[in-house]
Amino acid sequence: LxxxxxxxxxxxxxTLLCEKMPVVQSAAMALHLDAGAAxxxxxxxxxxxxxxxxxxxGAGDRDTRALSDHLDRLGLxxxxxxxVYHARFGCEAVAGRVMESLPAYADIIRRPQMPKxxxxxxxxxxxxxxxxxxxxxxxxxxxxxxxxxxxxxxxxNPMGETKELKKLTLKDVKSNWQRRYQADGAILAxxxxxxxxxxxxxxxxxxxxxxxKPRKKIITERPAYGHYHERQxxxxxxxxxxxxxxxxxxxxxxxxxxAIEVLGGGMSGRFFTEIREKRGLCYSVWAGYTSLKNxxxxxxxxxxxxxxxxxxxxxxxxxxxxxxxxxxxxxxSRAKIGLKASLIMDGESTSARAGAIAYDFFIRGRxxxxxxxxxxxxxxxxxxxxxxxxxxxxKEFTIVTVGPTKLKMPE
Amino acid sequence: xxxxxxxxxxHYRLANGLDVIAESxxxxxxxxxxxxxxxxxxxxxxxxxxxxxxxxxxxxKGSKKYSWEDVNRIFDEIGARYNAFTTQENTxxxxxxxxxxxxxxxxxxxxxxxxxxxxxxxxxxxKVILEEIAMHGDDPGYRIYxxxxxxxxxxxxxxxSVLGSAKSIKALTRREMENYFRRHYGPDxxxxxxxxxxxxxxxxxxxEEHCGSWKASGAKRDHTVPSYTNKHKAMVDKKLNRxxxxxxxxxxxxxxxxxxxxxxxxxxxxxxEGSRFYWALVDNAIAEDADFGFYPHDGCxxxxxxxxxxxxxxxxxxKIARTELxxxxxxxxxxxxxRAKNKIASAIVxxxxxPMGRMRSMAGNWVxxxxxxxxxxxxxxxxxxxxxxxxxxxxxxxxxxxxxVTLGPKAVKPD
Numbered sequence: 001l002x003x004x005x006x007x008x009x010x011x012x013x014x015t016l017l018c019e020k021m022p023v024v025q026s027a028a029m030a031l032h033l034d035a036g037a038a039x040x041x042x043x044x045x046x047x048x049x050x051x052x053x054x055x056x057x058g059a060g061d062r063d064t065r066a067l068s069d070h071l072d073r074l075g076l077x078x079x080x081x082x083x084v085y086h087a088r089f090g091c092e093a094v095a096g097r098v099m100e101s102l103p104a105y106a107d108i109i110r111r112p113q114m115p116k117x118x119x120x121x122x123x124x125x126x127x128x129x130x131x132x133x134x135x136x137x138x139x140x141x142x143x144x145x146x147x148x149x150x151x152x153x154x155x156x157n158p159m160g161e162t163k164e165l166k167k168l169t170l171k172d173v174k175s176n177w178q179r180r181y182q183a184d185g186a187i188l189a190x191x192x193x194x195x196x197x198x199x200x201x202x203x204x205x206x207x208x209x210x211x212x213k214p215r216k217k218i219i220t221e222r223p224a225y226g227h228y229h230e231r232q233x234x235x236x237x238x239x240x241x242x243x244x245x246x247x248x249x250x251x252x253x254x255x256x257x258x259a260i261e262v263l264g265g266g267m268s269g270r271f272f273t274e275i276r277e278k279r280g281l282c283y284s285v286w287a288g289y290t291s292l293k294n295x296x297x298x299x300x301x302x303x304x305x306x307x308x309x310x311x312x313x314x315x316x317x318x319x320x321x322x323x324x325x326x327x328x329x330x331x332x333s334r335a336k337i338g339l340k341a342s343l344i345m346d347g348e349s350t351s352a353r354a355g356a357i358a359y360d361f362f363i364r365g366r367x368x369x370x371x372x373x374x375x376x377x378x379x380x381x382x383x384x385x386x387x388x389x390x391x392x393x394x395k396e397f398t399i400v401t402v403g404p405t406k407l408k409m410p411e
Numbered sequence: 412x413x414x415x416x417x418x419x420x421x422h423y424r425l426a427n428g429l430d431v432i433a434e435s436x437x438x439x440x441x442x443x444x445x446x447x448x449x450x451x452x453x454x455x456x457x458x459x460x461x462x463x464x465x466x467x468x469x470x471x472k473g474s475k476k477y478s479w480e481d482v483n484r485i486f487d488e489i490g491a492r493y494n495a496f497t498t499q500e501n502t503x504x505x506x507x508x509x510x511x512x513x514x515x516x517x518x519x520x521x522x523x524x525x526x527x528x529x530x531x532x533x534x535x536x537x538k539v540i541l542e543e544i545a546m547h548g549d550d551p552g553y554r555i556y557x558x559x560x561x562x563x564x565x566x567x568x569x570x571x572s573v574l575g576s577a578k579s580i581k582a583l584t585r586r587e588m589e590n591y592f593r594r595h596y597g598p599d600x601x602x603x604x605x606x607x608x609x610x611x612x613x614x615x616x617x618x619e620e621h622c623g624s625w626k627a628s629g630a631k632r633d634h635t636v637p638s639y640t641n642k643h644k645a646m647v648d649k650k651l652n653r654x655x656x657x658x659x660x661x662x663x664x665x666x667x668x669x670x671x672x673x674x675x676x677x678x679x680x681x682x683x684e685g686s687r688f689y690w691a692l693v694d695n696a697i698a699e700d701a702d703f704g705f706y707p708h709d710g711c712x713x714x715x716x717x718x719x720x721x722x723x724x725x726x727x728x729x730k731i732a733r734t735e736l737x738x739x740x741x742x743x744x745x746x747x748x749x750r751a752k753n754k755i756a757s758a759i760v761x762x763x764x765x766p767m768g769r770m771r772s773m774a775g776n777w778v779x780x781x782x783x784x785x786x787x788x789x790x791x792x793x794x795x796x797x798x799x800x801x802x803x804x805x806x807x808x809x810x811x812x813x814x815x816v817t818l819g820p821k822a823v824k825p826d
């Protein structure tokens with residue numbers, strides 16, 4: 001790898017990734033632990049989310065307030081959350097401050113106090129979050145779409161299920177911490193104005209002796225797919241469509257990204273042109289590609305008033321199907337410029353880069369340089385993309401609607 | 412060399428009054444430009460409320476030279492990350508591109524702002540606007556914000572919704588929009604801002620070439636001082652699960668030097684983590700969300716409180732929030748002010764690393780103050796904010812009286 005990128009895997013399985021960005025003053029850190037929602041024990045959904053909140057409520061010899069004050073004094077912009085695979089903790093600030101925060105993050109991960117009062121509050125907030133979801137028909141739709149489309153347990157709502165959260169105990173959460181907050185498979189990525197050697201030394205000092213425990217393999221099932229309607233007295237009907245696609249690790253993955261850019265990216269994309277600009281059917285319409293480790297797909301969304309919902313759904317499906325008839329060289333060229341420009345502009349942001357190298361390493365087992373990605377995009381020719389699209393006709397649609405009336409579904 | 416020292420500011424005013432401002436950064440990999448127009452929903456006659464935002468959409472529907480397909484295609488051909496927004500006081504159009512597209516992006520933004528407003532496009536886009544209004548109808552966050560602004564500002568134009576209502580949009584004619592455009596989109600009522608890797612001589616030449624022929628319109632804003640209603644209101648919607656609360660109380664304006672202290676005070680009280688509201692309301696789960704902040708306007712300003720709770724906890728949460736607002740006047744500590752300042756300092760550094768962040772910050776300040784502030788000045792001003800200046804601020808703006816609105820399944824009437 002070029003001198004911009006560095007990586008090291010410690011004996012306990014923790015991998016340190018670093019992207020050096022000399023012209024910035026800041027740095028961003030992303031710590032991903034193998035403790036995401038898909039690994040929640042059966043009947044205890046939401047456990048990973050409650051745990052990720054709880055560990056921040058006091059760690060090492062600092063109680064919840066002392067810990068928070070300490071991180072704030074460093075001026076850190078903090079983030080935390082739970083995805084399908086990982087519990088994620090991150091921060092960004094002036095580079096030196098991010099380095100200074102490492103001992104506190106080691107406390108959070110390795111020595112959380114996990115007080116009972118903190119657990120009660122964290123679970124209460126999780127339950128309130130689920131309640132709030134019902135007031136947001138668009139989010140309700142996206143949660144349901146992932147549930148039906150992705151293979152269980154990957155489609156789970158990381159927020160959990162109300163029934164199961166109510167029964168969750170501090171003991172459950174503690175035993176999950178013990179088993180899952182460990183070094184094997186963990187990724188710590190830093191991007192910004194940092195030197196690799198001292199960074200590695202610090203990480204070794206605070207995380208190098210973190211225990212390594214056997215990880216539980218997650219067994220997946222076949223996705224449910226199909227059609228689903230949830231009745232809500234909303235102002236708009238919210239429509240979600242999804243279908244399976246190739247993996248991020250497939251040699252053709254740049255091809256699918258470009259194809260979906262033609263379909264749903266940018267304002268000259270087909271969705272925007274046909275559905276919004278020509279017909280005025282909706283304000284918000286998009287399509288995106290998403291990839292798990294062993295499953296990938298295309299997800300699309302539109303929100304539209306109820307009497308125009310059928311026309312919108314029909315139009316979305318027509319555009320998705322038309323994609324297999326190919327794209328024009330002009331469309332491909334715009335999609336390439338769009339993807340490459342995004343890449344370079346994200347390249348100026350330390351937090352975007354830290355997230356990107358961590359994701360890359362998790363999916364591929366290695367970091368890609370910006371140049372590698374650029375040439376991957378450049379290598380896609382009109383013939384290659386059209387040949388790919390012909391071969392991979394979209395099928396097995398999952399369609400979810402949230403709104404006052406059910407729509408007519410395709411055969 | 413320190414990055415902030417390598418940044419250089421430039422300003423030039425065209426004969427027609429258009430201000431061109433830029434900050435060049437030789438290390439940047441991209442270029443950002445924006446046209447900020449000093450107009451928004453507060454500048455609209457009440458009958459055509461929503462016209463500023465609708466007009467913002469029409470800009471993307473093409474000029475004499477270009478159709479809407481061309482507009483979208485050209486932006487995508489140069490790989491622009493672009494967007495536009497409308498507030499009560501500003502309408503902005505901006506794009507981030509690679510430096511090789513500087514010429515094309517400025518030409519394109521300039522072209523955008525001389526729209527054709529064709530009948531067919533107007534009618535199609537009207538449907539899109541109505542969809543956007545319907546989408547906001549499904550979002551309690553927007554609903555409570557609009558209702559609380561209306562309640563707080565009463566008949567003052569700042570109380571008007573940015574989107575307008577389905578009724579005002581349906582009734583709006585093309586002619587009314589064209590008249591509004593002529594009055595408010597003169598070059599003397601906007602600024603062209605640029606940041607990142609750039610050559611200022613080139614930017615000025617491009618501005619002359621593409622905006623030099625625009626005619627000044629002499630637009631003036633009505634600066635009538637608002638008389639706040641300070642009344643409380645309970646809105647009931649049985650289909651909601653959560654109770655949403657929003658409150659407004661006066662604060663410094665966008666031109667007021669106390670705005671820097673107001674930002675720090677906002678973070679001390681209402682930042683999402685580690686603030687007074689966090690410890691009093693969110694840490695213990697009394698509220699799912701409790702936010703306090705500073706919202707400056709042209710000539711006046713507001714502090715706001717925003718709460719999301721279970722309906723049965725709303726009264727309690729509101730009481731705690733108001734108690735905290737009283738307490739901070741008495742027992743503010745140096746430590747908490749220092750922490751808030753450190754976080755804002757990080758935000759200034761992070762934003763300063765992105766050309767888009769610099770352009771937006773520069774243009775946003777220019778619209779109100781016609782002055783440039785460097786990263787260094789921003790840092791110095793921040794460091795000079797003292798706990799005493801925050802205390803002084805709470806004496807001058809004592810969070811009282813306050814307008815409070817609640818929305819949810821229960822009629823929660825604050826006392």
